Amino acid sequence: MSQFDSERVIQNIVSELVQECTRRRHVLTETLVAFMVKAVMLDPTNGFDVDRKLTEPEMEKLKELCLEKLLAPFSPSRDSINMQLYFLMNYTSQRDFLKEIHVGLDSRLSLLSRQITDSRVETSRASEAVYSRILTYILLQSSMGSPTDADSKQEAEAALQRIFPQSELRSFMMLPKKKKEEQLRKLATISTGIRLFNKGNQNREGEFDVRELIPTVLKDALSSARETIRKELSETQTLAWKFTAVLEKQTQCNSQSRLRKDAVILLQQALYNVRTHEGFLKILLTDACACEKVVELLQADLLSQLKILGETLKPSGAAPAARVISSFKALSSTWSRLLDEAELLNFLHKITVNLHPFMASQAEAFSETELDGLQEAAEVKSDEQRLAESSGEQIDPAQAESREWLVPEAASNCSELPLQYNGFCGYTLVNSDGLLLPGNPHIGVLKHEGKLYAFSSKEAALNFASSPDAFAAEVVEKAKRSPELVHLLNLHQQLSWISPFSEVKREEVLLTKTFKCDSGTQTDTHPTETNIDKSYEWNEWELRRKALKLVNLRTKATHSCQTDKSHMRRENVTQTWLQKDAACQSKKDSGSSAATPHIYLAGLTGQREAQVVKVNLSKPPYEE
Template identity: 25%
Template sequence: MDEIEEVVAEIVRGCSARKVHCSELLAAFVARTILEGDAQTFALEKELNDEDVNMVINLSVERLLEKDSPSLETIKMQVAFDSSHVMNEEAVATAAATAAAKKRELQKTIISTKLMDANDFDSLTALYREIFSLLTKTRSSEEYPEGVRRAVEREVAAAVESVFPRIGLKSFVQLSSEEKKMQLEELASIVNGIRLFNKEAGKGGAGLDNFEVDAPNKVSELSGIISGEIDAMNVICQEYQEVIVFSNLRKPAEVTEYMVQRWKDELANRRQYLSYLQSLFEDISKCGRKISFLRESYLSELDDLSSMVGSRNSVPKEHVYPKFDKIAQLWKDLGDELEIVTCRESTLNDLVDYKSSFTATLNSDSQILSLARDAPTLSTEEEEEAARAAVIVTGDGGAPDKAESKEGPESSGPDPTDLPKGTVPSDLLPPNERPVCLSIDSTPEFMQLPLEYQGFCAWTISSRSGLLLPGKPALGVVQFNNGFFVFAHEVALQSFLDDPLKYVEGVKTVAMKNPELIHLLRLQASFPNTAIAKLMGTSAKNPETLPLGFPAPASKVDVSTSTPLHFVEKNIDPSYSWNEWTLRKRALQLANLKKCKTSSQQTDESHMRRENDSQVYLPRTKSTMTKTSTGTNVARKITYVKGLRGEGIKDVSRVNLSLEVSATKNVGQSSR
């Protein structure tokens, strides 16, 4: 940032050494246009060295020291108009902010007042004085003459006594801060409305401005002045246009290329001046419509209030207080609009300084203008033939347009390999990106379309080295890349439809060589570093300084912070390690664990050992089982003696039996 300011300061010092006044903003703008216009020498990707910086300074000083240069005067006009517009707006915003700050301080003092008890007479008196001081602050000057100041105080005291008597202070003190603030706002509005009503009735209104009269008169006065200037400037631009077109078509011997280029520069200056006049006229007309509506509403409310009050001594406050509030609000809005109109008047005064800032080489008495007016009018065919023979300035430095050669626009078209860099014919573009010609019959909002290049013909700007000719919407409006283009004749329209990118890039190329066209054609989006608003780097919130931009610096604010002596770490991760080798060791350990296998074995020492405090044994499941045995019955051998019992022992013999137990038992029983 210091280097940027130093470059701008060097440019300003160089101009001052030649006794030429140059603002820092103008120096920054000219330097930026030089950097943008010579992209080969000062490439954006290349850092500027000391030699480049010195070259920028020398070229900027040389540019700013040009004498009687319409293009330089156009640049000065653009910088002066934009800076004046912004500074006037910021001055109004600053004044409003200062008044609001004073009002807030008074309200804060009133709201913070506390009473010792309900009978604290001194505190109540001081509070009433603070409220009275707040109500005497109006939109008019705070410093009244002695007689006016006393009249204002008497009117305010009478109005306050009827709206907010002293007895109401006790209940006011009991309200919350927000309720106090709302009541103070309402009280101030009602008191102001009462004074305005009395002023209308001829019974007061000391120190109150007549916004309902001054605002319409100011709008009418400025509208008449600007309208006259616009009419005169339209005539001058038409004269320049006639002479330049005549010189291009008829080629008079007494007209040189330098003269034609000079007329183009002067025409661009006049069109920029006319554009600013039209912008101011639109703003003032918008304010005039709003002022007219507010004035009618204001007078209507006064009439309603007059009919409501009439000759009665008392009127219900719920009926009249809203009317007083409405009247005060309308009066305030009228004052706001009058301030905007006053800002536009100040900007107009700064703009008028550039009405005759150079020596005009063409006027209504010029011989060439008489020749142009007396020359027979060319037919449409002759004009189109002359247009076809034009050499188109393209992005590569001015190659002829093969599509518009003597073969006519219906030729086979250019070879894509021979086209300048950055151009693509329409038939090679995607269908959704091709230009479309709109007509008034097919487009309902045809008359409200926002035209590119402020309605000037892109073909003429590109092919005629920056000549500004207004387009004719009757021929059709071409829609391309969300933009709407108009053209001066049919050949220009058809050529743009054939290759739109060629002429869009051609306009940018011409603007790089003629930086005054950047703002005139509203090409700030294509050249963001040259935008005056960006170079100023201002905002309504910080109007005290105008930081220079080359490019614009970032906004800065004063901030502070307190640093503790010992920081307390609240989020500590115990497993965190910053050491790379420790992390590597841990990674190897984790990788090694994946290869390990866990095994266990019961030993005599570990048998029945357990941790009583860490193990829980569930109740044992109890059950009974019936014992069973299986086997085979082995045969038992039993020997009996036969014949020992009975009548007479005739024969004794041995009997051998092989029986199972059960069988043996049965035999024994049967034997018994």
């Protein structure tokens, strides 16, 4: 079956499944349904052949299996996939997020700006209305109070009156539209700086808290974003360690004391769910910590600028107006950057809160009491404890000369290498019923076909290194049976057909860590000396000068003379003889006379029988 036909069949099945789920009062996105359809088809236990066209019975079977997975009362696997899709569709880089924020603010202000620039101030009432719109524009752009708040509006009006009184409105309206828009933005920037300076002067005795000016929604995120993420991460990691301990216990106990197979599968799905949540929370926590550091720097910068501006505007001194306006603009710019960081923290806080509902299925499947009962005899170890226990084991490269190993002594940033499977041990996943254990790079990192693998123990490392391709293929087979592992283990290249990245059209770079290093290189201007004309001249005037010089040389002749006082003189003597005349004769004249023959023939014409007569009239030579 061609790819086009396959995609068309899948689209039809997805549409039918979405309608069926809606009919059963389950609202599911097409992205989730499409991913689930492809995952069911790729699962080898279901018996579908993706290279062959599906028959009608197979299509019905596919729909039934998909509905069973999509409409299950609680499914940690489905919640993990939903969580991954939500994060991929909503999480974005800081640059893109701030770009969206600025575009949204510009779109909100564009209508108000158009109303201001297109207005006419023919009457005093119209003038007051336009001036009021300018105040609203300034308040919305600065985010320092609401236009409906009387105090905020009064403060903004007082700041605006200092630089743009209402009497100058007619001159403003006579400007071209582009100039009016630029002037409007400039007024908003300067008035925001003035308001910030006034707020700082009101608290001369005490320390000025910048957080007081930030909107309430952003203020809450600014103060609690990192703590909220850390709390969620701590709870998720505790659950992950408990599920890991229970599954590890199941792999070590005998067959009689083991749990049922469906219970083990549910434990695996719950472990994958919390590990997925943990990975996303780590990304959010890293961003939140970076944002808070930037916020602290901006707050210190803002307070420093307020202090310097206060010294500049002392009554005893007279500062240039251009310098003061520039200071107000810098103050407003710092405030704008501070608001951007607060918006970003609020965004991270919202994503953290919205990720929590995707943990509901595993919480329903295993309550806290039930989970504690399963781990009675199991020792719960944190990831840090496991790494500390296995740090003493290190691979000796001499033991495995056929493989390339990176040891901690050879790689200074061994813990930051781009490891396969997001740092989890692939050997343990294959040989321990889908158990996920973090790999320890300090044991040794295997480099195979350009990929780096970390392992949870030395034994796992040596066993995996004995046949890395076979174990890598087994990991892919595990991911086919558990599709949430595609993203969790970063298997998008191996299983691109069902990868959620192809559905949401997100770039993988958003979730992969970028490694940077300083490097340099030096290249000679001319690496080889061939084809270099030493007499080449690019200057036209120099070429003209040389041409004139050659022309002058061709028309010149060198003359010299020798005098008695000349140095290196010499005497020349030449002897000649007169020409001698001589002659000789070698020519001899002689001659002879010969007879001239005269012979006539008669009777050539006439009768046939006539006789031809020959008459010789030649004379002897002496008779002539």
